[in-house]
Amino acid sequence: MQNVLRQFVLNGEDASLPDQVLKLPGSAFAVSEPSRSVTLRRLWLDTFDWRLYRSGLTLEQVSRGGSADLVLTGRDGQVIAADHPVPPPAGGRKDGARRSRPAWPGLLDTLPLGPLRDHLGPVVGVRALLPVARAVSVVREIRVLNSDDKTIARVTADRMSVTHPEAASVPPRLAVSALRGYQAQALRVADLLAAEPGVAEAGQSGLEAVLAAAGRRPGDYTGKVDVRLAPRMPASVAMVTVLTALFDTLLANVNGTVRDIDTEFLHDLRVAVRRTRSALKLAGDVLPGDMAARFRPEFKWLGDLTTPTRDLDVYLLGYADMAAGLVAATAEELQPFHDHLVRSRALAQRDLARGLRSARFSRLGREWRQALASVGAAGGGPRPAARHTVARLAASRIGRAHRRVIRDGSAITATSPPESLHELRKRCKELRYLLEFFGSLYDPGQHWQAVRELKALQDCLGEFQDTQVQHEEIQVFAAQMMEQRAAPAATLLAMGEIAAGLAVRQQKARSEFAGRFRDFASPAGQNRIRALTGAAAA
């Protein structure tokens, strides 16, 4: 494993160029004979939403013969951590049992405990690592020597052929690595190489070059609403743009959800469905005919299909914290509850996967795509809003949603029933989604400020409702477990303690609501929303 100082690409047509360059012609340094060619299999890993790439990290598995290294590097190519990953022994496996390579995609716990996992943990979170690219490299190396015949730098020539996501070839690359303590001399070697004809500084990392050759861009997926709207765009065209992007996000997450690669696929899929439903509800009138009315029940079906698995995911993702927070009961006593959650989730996931493979889902996808495509040709619907510009549509719909949040929130008092807060949460979500759909119309700073204030209110309402839902669910789980004779008394008591904890959290969220709402509904906050939408509409 070497720390790479500088990288170059060879642009010449001449196939023998790497060999010529490796002789460092005209330099005062002596060089060793090039090593024999070594074939490496490279596999780059990242999460589906490119968390490593976005954090400036590259995780590469380099295999040679029967051995492999996982190497994490930073933006400058410096190695941050490395490991020979060996999966933890499965049940009954003894030390010395044959070690096997971790299978990708895999969650972080596929990797052994150690510095590599420690570095990846905070970035990767609950997401799985997936292969994003594969290549086969044929590598030769020379050692650059000083006048004592001591190696001071290594130069490798790497001829890479991309095998995934598509077969492609990339120009040969050179990498200069310094030996520890010989940085200055190695930099001189790099300068000499840079001056050679046909040698250019590598503007891209190895991964970027591989992906570019295969026609893919790192960071090409985001769960956010990633559309660019122009203020004067017709409202119908803008809504189709938004809905198409949401549908692309939805579809991008189907495979990962069905294969159950990690919980975030389902999360992003659900969010795409909810945003679609909100878009149809709040601005569906700009679409032609009965398009919105026709598809709203189908997207509701899809949303409902995903709810049981997601609810259980939320429980399981928070389980470790809940178990750790027990005071009277122990984590062991709670374990049967965990087993019950896992069993229930497996059943829910089976139903979900079946639903996503069903004819109904295929039909929904097909017909929705056709309907979106037809809008461009047919233009907007007959209603007046369809002939507005998107800026005007956004101002009117955001304004309306905002007024509803203010009106409903102001009506909530200390004695209001929980349902009033749940309803307000829905209104807040609608406002939030509208701000996201039309975000590209606005000044990013103002937009961020408006969303930030809303988000603080949403977090409070979310905590209030999630804890209530979980409180209700845990009672259902307890009844199910008793029915299945899977609930020892100690487990039920431990679940009672969890339920009490949820009730405390809910009360806390309730007590914080008034303050959060006051901040959101302040005259300054209201003015910000008006200024935001007003400027674009004008």
Add this chain to the structure above:
Amino acid sequence: MKIFATYNIKGGVGKTATAVNLSYLAAREGYRVLLWDLDAQAAATFLFRVRPRVKGGGKGLIRGTRSVDDAIKATDFDRLDLLPSDFTYRNLDLVLDAAKKPGRRLGSLLAPLRAEYDVVFLDCPPGISLLSESVLQAADTLLVPLIPTTLSVRTLDQLTEFVAGMNGHRPAILAFFSMIDRRKRLHKEISEQLPAQRADVAATAIPSLSMIERMSVERAPVTAFAPRSAAARRYAELWAEARERSGLPEPKPDDAW
């Protein structure tokens, strides 16, 4: 991190050859190894083709005004780094004398390298000095090359007695016979009898071989340039014995799969 020191009050007994070859063998097995050439004669530094120069000299290192980290040089061998000698090391005793707790100084300089290296070799100059006391304090195992003569056995006794009298940390001692001339009856007798009688004398002995002297021509460990030679095999046996006695855990395998 385990610290081995090659030490003897006498010079020319094979300390440097031992440190250079054992550090190479440890690195080849997968350990991350640092060799600190503490001898101003810079023989180990020469053998690894590194220039005997440390910025700020021995004074800078011992006083802590220069970081040990910055002075380390990679050798041409994977996982084997060298902290080179410097001519100013001849005055290390004076610098140590001026330092606080001179006996612990080397140990505290090495402590920050714990995460980076599994094994450290200290190649010491001959003599008894503040530097050697500091080495005795820092080392886990003293590797003591002995020429098989009655006098050198007496020296080992003196060293053992000295270590036994140390307060706190005491290094383990592993002596071994070095530069054995099989034609000399005394060499043969002593080198065969003593390991059977004393637990602190290794079973492996290093003969006097021209291949070992060739290291200064090749400027590499004999274990690297002639790995199948008799000399290389003896060093491999000695390293196996030293590693086992030190309780060094297995290196992380290179080919985990």
